[in-house]
Amino acid sequence: MGQTGSDARHALALSANDRIAVVAGSGLLPKEVADGLVKAGYRPLVVAIEGEADLEDEPSRYDFLRVTHEELGKLLSILKRRGVTHMVLAGGVARRPPLSTVRYSPKILLHLPRLAAGYARGDDGLLRAIAGFINSYGIKLVGAHEVVPELLAPQGQLTKMAPTRADERDISAAIAAARAIGRLDIGQAAVAVGGRTIALEDIEGTDGLLRRARVLRSHGRLAGKSRGVLVKCAKPGQELRVDLPTIGPQTVRDAHEAGLAGIAVEAERSLILECGETVRLADEFGLYLLGFARGREQ
Template sequence: MTKTEAAPDFVLAPGAKVGIVAGGGSLPVEVAQGLAKHGYPPFVLLMEGEADRQQDLRRYEHGTLALEQIGSLIPTLKRHGVTHLVLAGEIKRRPRLTRIRPSLGLLAIVPTVIMALARGDDGLLKVVTRGLEKRGIKVIGAHEVVPELAAGEGTLTATGPKQSDWRDIEAARQAAKAIGALDIGQAAIAIGGRAIALEGIEGTQGLLERTRELRGHGRLAGKARGVLVKCAKPGQELRADLPSIGPQTVESAHAAGLAGIAVEAGRSLILEGPATIARANALGLFIVGLPAVEPMHG
């Protein structure tokens, strides 16, 4: 599939207990399943209004937390004996600062949280991660505890890129890295050797829909193929919010007339891996894992 079963990479000591802060999408479910399979049944903290795969997640030991109750995150994790934490899944909205219930632990970090909110997603994730680690809970990436989720290197599908697709891959990759450096997004699309659309706040799904609509635009009319590239932001906190693709990404890329998708090997997640690869094969799209171009951080 995306990678051979990589159990030797497994990083947890015996007796470790992993908590999952579960947002939306399939990632929290896949992390929970992977941990259980490796013999570490998790404690799942469902983020209220965000976690949408409740039925799958409630089979594990679990609790719920509103974004505004973030001050009780650490006491809740400590109460359940959590030693390691995975932040998994999408959290679409920001906490309303006026509704956050103050606690002594939280008041100490509120100024840094407010500064981080002003800096964008990645700044906030770094602050949350540091705050947890200071209090004795180690933050780990989904790809570290369930390594089979990480994209492998090379062509992962039956079809590979043509020579012209590699020009698109390079153009989109450079564009994705440029917007990543500004903490704007992680993805870009190139058609005919040049970047034509960049991911903004609307996410990858919105980017692909926009590209589908652009196909009728004069400059793109008649141009075939094109590639979506998703990359980690330069210097990104790799333990949270890694770029990911899934079956829906493949469907939308096909609807946008693209020939394929490229992600960074080892630094991107392929969700619902077998279904994603099978769907790409059925639609004739390629999925490629690119070698990472900067050293791993964190």
């Protein structure tokens, strides 16, 4: 792939015999991962979850399989028969069908106690339990950034606009808040204005966080205050193979609508989708886009 720097450090060594499946949910990430693998000379198997993935069969570029939510319980058996050695989970899944409608393979019953224990430990505990279950089929769960490392946010300023000293105070406040909710396994993002955190990410995700930040602009002590920042960073101790903090063009649009001055993400532990367009939009709106070092504010 011709990687240098951080790309080379994160790239996964794959052989000609390896077979990669991209399990595609919603959003831009599945397409970015599939496109990156094709550019690198691989022919992935794209598994599109019905009602979630916005991907169609492209026989000239990759193999394709469409599955329903109810069929996910047997997916690993199907992938094993197709010779899959590595799996990437990419994109969101909004609908969770009743357990009684899901078709399970007999093997999953043996792992239910571990999966239940992982669920009780929160999102990251469940993800680790799922990774263990996938590995039991001889399939290795890998992160999107391991197969397409150019998705990782680099360190430093990416836009023409740079943060001011006041912006740096906002960034520090938001990083501290995002790390605090990350330790509680709640979310990965925070918004700060005027040196204070005003909103934290919850189950609504970053979209909901930025909607609330926009509404808060007209409330109380925030009325009349300008600028502010969205910060996203990985949870301390997070399972990095799934659900890395992610931004893209829509994040920039939403941040602009919320009246923010910029976005800061944790370098090499966050993803930037459609990076060229994301940076272009930030420049158009006069926002700064920054990748900060992992150790900042820890």
